[in-house]
Amino acid sequence: MKDVFHSTGSKILVALVFAMIALMLYTSNASGSVTAKLFGYLTIPMQRVSTMVANNAAVAAGGSGKSKDELAAENQKLQQQVDELNKKLVNYYTYQQENAQLRKFLELKSQNPDFKPVAAAVVGRDPNNIFGQFTIDQGTQSGIKQNDPVVTEAGVVGWVSSVSSTYSKVTTILSPDTKLSAVDKVTRETGVIGCDAHSADTGILKLLYLSEGTKVTAGDLIVTSGIGGIYPRNLIVGTVKSVKHSDTDVSLYAEVSPAVSVKEVRDVMVITSFQGQGEALESFSSSGGK
Numbered sequence: 001m002k003d004v005f006h007s008t009g010s011k012i013l014v015a016l017v018f019a020m021i022a023l024m025l026y027t028s029n030a031s032g033s034v035t036a037k038l039f040g041y042l043t044i045p046m047q048r049v050s051t052m053v054a055n056n057a058a059v060a061a062g063g064s065g066k067s068k069d070e071l072a073a074e075n076q077k078l079q080q081q082v083d084e085l086n087k088k089l090v091n092y093y094t095y096q097q098e099n100a101q102l103r104k105f106l107e108l109k110s111q112n113p114d115f116k117p118v119a120a121a122v123v124g125r126d127p128n129n130i131f132g133q134f135t136i137d138q139g140t141q142s143g144i145k146q147n148d149p150v151v152t153e154a155g156v157v158g159w160v161s162s163v164s165s166t167y168s169k170v171t172t173i174l175s176p177d178t179k180l181s182a183v184d185k186v187t188r189e190t191g192v193i194g195c196d197a198h199s200a201d202t203g204i205l206k207l208l209y210l211s212e213g214t215k216v217t218a219g220d221l222i223v224t225s226g227i228g229g230i231y232p233r234n235l236i237v238g239t240v241k242s243v244k245h246s247d248t249d250v251s252l253y254a255e256v257s258p259a260v261s262v263k264e265v266r267d268v269m270v271i272t273s274f275q276g277q278g279e280a281l282e283s284f285s286s287s288g289g290k
Contacts, residue, residue, distance in 0.1 A: 155236035155259030
């Protein structure tokens with residue numbers, strides 16, 4: 001029992017009791033103003049908070065005093081404003097895309113005065129098509145016809161494989177159906193750009209039928225030769241990545257990284273007319289070229 005009264009906790013408790021008794025004696029003799037000030041110091045902040053809450057509630061209650069019909073009319077008006085803003089946003093993006101296409105159109109036209117390009121946007125893709133075939137939003141009404149070359153300002157994309165009045169299907173350079181005559185701008189060696197399922201999956205083209213003594217090397221620029229009447233001359237196809245031996249014969253082929261990522265392209269140009277278009281088309285097609 002003696003140890004309990006000598007413990008630290010007991011000493012603190014006794015001190016608090018004496019302090020409370022002293023405070024009670026002091027406040028009974030002191031003026032009421034001191035107690036009032038102390039009480040006010042504790043309660044004023046809470047009063048401020050309660051007043052603020054009451055004022056906000058009053059404002060909210062006042063704002064909700066409109067009738068059901070008035071609120072419905074106001075909501076309809078706001079919805080109309082949202083619809084108008086959405087239309088303006090659509091127009092903004094349309095104008096932005098058209099301006100970008102126009103700049104590319106003018107650049108392509110200035111570099112190739114004989115071209116008659118038609119700007120088009122990609123509006124559909126087949127996710128199961130490993131060769132990147134897609135649909136564009138222009139067709140015969142814009143002068144597009146089958147076999148027209150499809151390009152961007154960066155290079156070759158493919159060709160129009162089918163066409164309707166308002167849209168067209170584009171077969172890309174990754175397709176085995178595409179065979180275009182090409183030339184190495186550095187060595188002037190010629191070959192045929194082709195692709196198969198494996199190389200298409202990796203996004204790589206092949207410049208086929210190079211001779212054993214080829215001087216084609218990594219970094220060389222490959223462009224269209226213009227032979228066959230499908231593609232104009234000097235459209236960029238891509239850049240040589242490496243040169244390898246063919247598995248089927250003694251020839252060599254070059255792996256070519258395409259200039260355009262055809263599986264990601266969004267805006268294209270269809271060249272509906274160019275100098276030399278259609279020349280020797282029949283003979284070249286019969287030999288397997290595109």
